[in-house]
Amino acid sequence: MPAFINLLFPRGKTCAWCGRPLDRGLFCPHCHRELYSWQEKYLPCWYCGRLLAPGRGTVCRQCREELPPFRRARAVGAYRGILKELIWAFKYQGRRSLAAPLGQLLAGVVVRELGPARPHLVIPVPLTAARLQARTFNQAELLARALGRELGLAVSGQALARVRETAPQVGLSRRERWQNLAGAFQVQEPALVKGHSLLLVDDVMTTGATAAACTGALLAAGAAGVEVVTLATGIDSIANISP
Amino acid sequence: MNKGSSYRQPVFCWQGPLYLVEGEGGWRVGLSHNPGLDQTFWLQRGYRQFEVLTPPLPLGAAVFLHDLVAGYLATGGQRVTRGWIMEMLARGRARMGLEPWTRVEKVAAQPLPPPPAGELALVRNTLAGRVLWREELARALAERRLGVNTPLEDLCHWLYLEGEIKLLPGVSYDPDGRPRCRRCGQSTGLLKVNCAACSREDCLLCEGCLAMGQSRRCRPLYARPWPFAAASPARPAAVVRPRFRFDLTPAQADAYREVEGFASQDKEKECLLWAACGAGKTEVAYGAIAAALARGRKVLYACPRKEVIRELHPRLQAVWPGLQIRALYGGSQGKYGEADLILATTHQALRFYRRFDLVILDEVDAFPLAGDPMLYYAVERARREQGQTLWLTATPPPEMVARVRKGKLAVIYLPARYHGHPLPEPEFVREPFLGPPGTGSLPRSMVNCIKTTLGTGLQLLLFVPAVSLVEGVAAWLLGSWPGQAPGGAWVRGCHAAHPRREEIIAAFRRGEFPVLVTTTVMERGVTIPRLNVLVLYAEEGRVFTASTLVQIAGRAGRSAAYPTGRVWFIGRHLSPAIAEAARQIREFNRLARRRGYLTR
Numbered sequence: 068m069p070a071f072i073n074l075l076f077p078r079g080k081t082c083a084w085c086g087r088p089l090d091r092g093l094f095c096p097h098c099h100r101e102l103y104s105w106q107e108k109y110l111p112c113w114y115c116g117r118l119l120a121p122g123r124g125t126v127c128r129q130c131r132e133e134l135p136p137f138r139r140a141r142a143v144g145a146y147r148g149i150l151k152e153l154i155w156a157f158k159y160q161g162r163r164s165l166a167a168p169l170g171q172l173l174a175g176v177v178v179r180e181l182g183p184a185r186p187h188l189v190i191p192v193p194l195t196a197a198r199l200q201a202r203t204f205n206q207a208e209l210l211a212r213a214l215g216r217e218l219g220l221a222v223s224g225q226a227l228a229r230v231r232e233t234a235p236q237v238g239l240s241r242r243e244r245w246q247n248l249a250g251a252f253q254v255q256e257p258a259l260v261k262g263h264s265l266l267l268v269d270d271v272m273t274t275g276a277t278a279a280a281c282t283g284a285l286l287a288a289g290a291a292g293v294e295v296v297t298l299a300t301g302i303d304s305i306a307n308i309s310p
Numbered sequence: 311m312n313k314g315s316s317y318r319q320p321v322f323c324w325q326g327p328l329y330l331v332e333g334e335g336g337w338r339v340g341l342s343h344n345p346g347l348d349q350t351f352w353l354q355r356g357y358r359q360f361e362v363l364t365p366p367l368p369l370g371a372a373v374f375l376h377d378l379v380a381g382y383l384a385t386g387g388q389r390v391t392r393g394w395i396m397e398m399l400a401r402g403r404a405r406m407g408l409e410p411w412t413r414v415e416k417v418a419a420q421p422l423p424p425p426p427a428g429e430l431a432l433v434r435n436t437l438a439g440r441v442l443w444r445e446e447l448a449r450a451l452a453e454r455r456l457g458v459n460t461p462l463e464d465l466c467h468w469l470y471l472e473g474e475i476k477l478l479p480g481v482s483y484d485p486d487g488r489p490r491c492r493r494c495g496q497s498t499g500l501l502k503v504n505c506a507a508c509s510r511e512d513c514l515l516c517e518g519c520l521a522m523g524q525s526r527r528c529r530p531l532y533a534r535p536w537p538f539a540a541a542s543p544a545r546p547a548a549v550v551r552p553r554f555r556f557d558l559t560p561a562q563a564d565a566y567r568e569v570e571g572f573a574s575q576d577k578e579k580e581c582l583l584w585a586a587c588g589a590g591k592t593e594v595a596y597g598a599i600a601a602a603l604a605r606g607r608k609v610l611y612a613c614p615r616k617e618v619i620r621e622l623h624p625r626l627q628a629v630w631p632g633l634q635i636r637a638l639y640g641g642s643q644g645k646y647g648e649a650d651l652i653l654a655t656t657h658q659a660l661r662f663y664r665r666f667d668l669v670i671l672d673e674v675d676a677f678p679l680a681g682d683p684m685l686y687y688a689v690e691r692a693r694r695e696q697g698q699t700l701w702l703t704a705t706p707p708p709e710m711v712a713r714v715r716k717g718k719l720a721v722i723y724l725p726a727r728y729h730g731h732p733l734p735e736p737e738f739v740r741e742p743f744l745g746p747p748g749t750g751s752l753p754r755s756m757v758n759c760i761k762t763t764l765g766t767g768l769q770l771l772l773f774v775p776a777v778s779l780v781e782g783v784a785a786w787l788l789g790s791w792p793g794q795a796p797g798g799a800w801v802r803g804c805h806a807a808h809p810r811r812e813e814i815i816a817a818f819r820r821g822e823f824p825v826l827v828t829t830t831v832m833e834r835g836v837t838i839p840r841l842n843v844l845v846l847y848a849e850e851g852r853v854f855t856a857s858t859l860v861q862i863a864g865r866a867g868r869s870a871a872y873p874t875g876r877v878w879f880i881g882r883h884l885s886p887a888i889a890e891a892a893r894q895i896r897e898f899n900r901l902a903r904r905r906g907y908l909t910r
Binding site for chain 2: 085097160161162163199200201203204205
């Protein structure tokens with residue numbers, strides 16, 4: 068059989084999303100291209116990582132008005148296309164076998180975007196007990212553990228807890244969202260975070276309010292600094308700047 | 311799954327101990343999420359001693375241990391001792407790989423009042439012929455505008471104690487301790503997960519059927535077979551007779567009579583309707599539906615593809631205007647109502663349990679049913695044990711063909727199309743030096759096929775074995791033959807993930823360009839009146855199986871406007887699949903000619 072046919076149909080490894088055969092990596096060239104297609108059109112905001120169209124500077128309008136409490140946030144890509152479908156299958160359908168490949172994507176972001184300094188501890192954004200009971204797993208914790216395994220970092224799912232459910236955030240301004248979430252998170256084990264640099268992990272960052280509230284609780288407990296990594300983030304367009 | 315609703319609702323997690331009750335009849339072992347209910351149940355039946363044997367266990371583990379001890383109690387006779395029962399539990403626990411439990415809280419629960427009989431009846435009726443999660447049962451009751459005050463899990467447990475329904479764990483263990491999903495029947499695709507519902511780190515989750523919700527070791531499925539006594543009375547002939555808008559061809563009429571005969575008597579449990587592509591097998595299957603309905607039987611028409619079910623629903627409603635027909639597919643409204651005839655995707659069939667007397671399974675070889683044991687399991691379980699299955703296909707899988715050849719599976723042939731012309735037989739063209747697209751000039755055979763097609767004003771579907779070849783072959787043709795059609799490309803490509811797939815296919819159907827390069831995504835459901843078909847790299851057996859090639863060849867010659875469409879297979883060598891496909895098509899033509907179905 069000619070070699071080029073075998074190249075087209077290698078046996079064994081398959082794409083973590085579409086199941087097409089592949090030689091190396093996690094995703095086939097088609098899915099990989101779609102995952103990172105945003106890089107041709109957007110740049111991340113230097114602070115919050117939201118995606119900005121070229122010519123709109125390096126800092127988004129929200130961060131120009133008020134800087135977030137975390138040092139920086141970065142994401143694998145925009146919340147659309149394959150990434151959105153992956154998150155949907157992982158989070159809402161409960162396809163937990165996706166945790167490992169998604170954790171590897173996050174690890175790639177940490178290595179590429181957040182520099183050589185290793186965080187002391189990886190902390191997932193927690194769920195309330197009721198939400199955890201309903202979903203049966205915390206998607207951020209599964210991602211954090213996969214990321215920790217990939218980079219050899221310590222992970223704590225207990226350091227931070229969500230102590231109250233909050234009202235829906237739809238229609239609130241950024242400041243109002245931050246206020247809505249104030250006090251929703253509490254550090255359970257201050258000794259784990261005091262004086263250390265931390266990496267906060269979540270699946271999606273929409274306005275950054277949840278990440279900011281978690282960061283606020285961690286800084287109040289004495290953390291030296293917090294960086295955030297998520298699978299997906301928003302695109303900074305005029306429509307979603309104004310509340 | 312609607313992310314806005316169901317995922318936020320708590321999912322019932324079954325945890326409970328095993329217990330032992332002793333009465334005049336000896337010992338009985340039981341399991342319960344609410345032992346107070348069981349105390350009441352057994353007290354009513356004269357059992358006095360009630361002893362808790364284990365700590366609360368997830369349902370899958372509890373059922374495994376229960377079955378082990380119950381089997382021992384059934385066969386042990388007088389030799390049964392309490393010590394042996396504990397020994398059996400310890401062995402069973404080790405077989406499942408569970409940690410030993412150290413302390414068992416032996417405080418007996420207080421007896422609870424039995425659930426109201428009226429509410430039990432509602433659940434009993436709603437669950438008839440279905441296998442549902444507690445949450446699905448709640449939705450089924452809500453859909454029927456029924457309400458109960460007692461927790462559903464308690465009502466179901468009481469019915470389980472009465473032997474009316476089955477209590478199945480989402481994931482349970484085979485007798486050898488190997489886990490298996492009881493919803494989809496698979497033992498692969500199971501993950502050991504940390505589950506916040508049962509607070510265990512070794513819960514088992516099935517990823518094989520996640521699209522239908524989480525199946526876990528700690529989640530109960532409630533199943534009740536359709537009660538035989540509740541079989542509907544025979545329906546009047548005027549209601550069940552299909553109203554055809556055209557006459558059946560002689561081939562269809564013969565096959566119709568045969569399938570009618572199959573469903574009118576219970577001689578054979580299964581039968582294959584093996585039809586030529588485009589011969590009208592669905593209309594023939596109406597015979598089986600009508601015969602079963604006339605006997606008051608319950609009928610399921612299942613197909614792996616949602617589009618087929620959606621398209622079939624209005625067709626069947628027009629054929630049987632007096633019957634209530636319900637179509638179930640992902641996104642359909644009202645999943646739990648009753649109907650005379652149910653059309654469902656094979657995924658939706660996972661919610662039925664021993665309900666149907668006749669299951670008609672269409673396109674058994676089509677994605678995703680082909681090679682997916684889960685979907686066979688679904689339709690098998692949906693059928694009553696004494697029920698019948700009618701398989702409809704143009705390309706049965708090899709194991710089914712083997713059973714036909716050995717005489718182990720009854721078969722009804724429908725070998726001719728309505729226009730009376732034979733099926734176009736494929737012409738194999740060997741091109742030993744055929745290289746990747748773009749290397750050198752187009753092979754002469756391909757040039758001839760294209761010239762023949764374009765010269766007579768026809769269209770050509772050109773199949774390639776991989777998505778990555780679609781654009782390459784299209785560019786190869788355009789590069790070799792740039793000026794075929796003024797005002798746009800004369801060749802276009804499309805595949806399953808193509809962003810403009812529907813648009814390109816629609817333009818091809820309208821005849822806006824003559825050549826479409828595509829993958830096996832176009833092997834079914836495509837009828838273009840004046841069409842030739844070419845398969846390039848046809849020897850690639852991993853993609854072009856005999857079934858696929860028969861389906862592809864079946865795209866040509868479907869219409870009376872051009873019944874003699876041509877089919878070319880171009881490859882480096884003759885593969886077994888090409889030979890088998892050509893043989894099957896020739897065999898059908900011979901059979902059709904022998905039976906006098908061919909008029910030309």
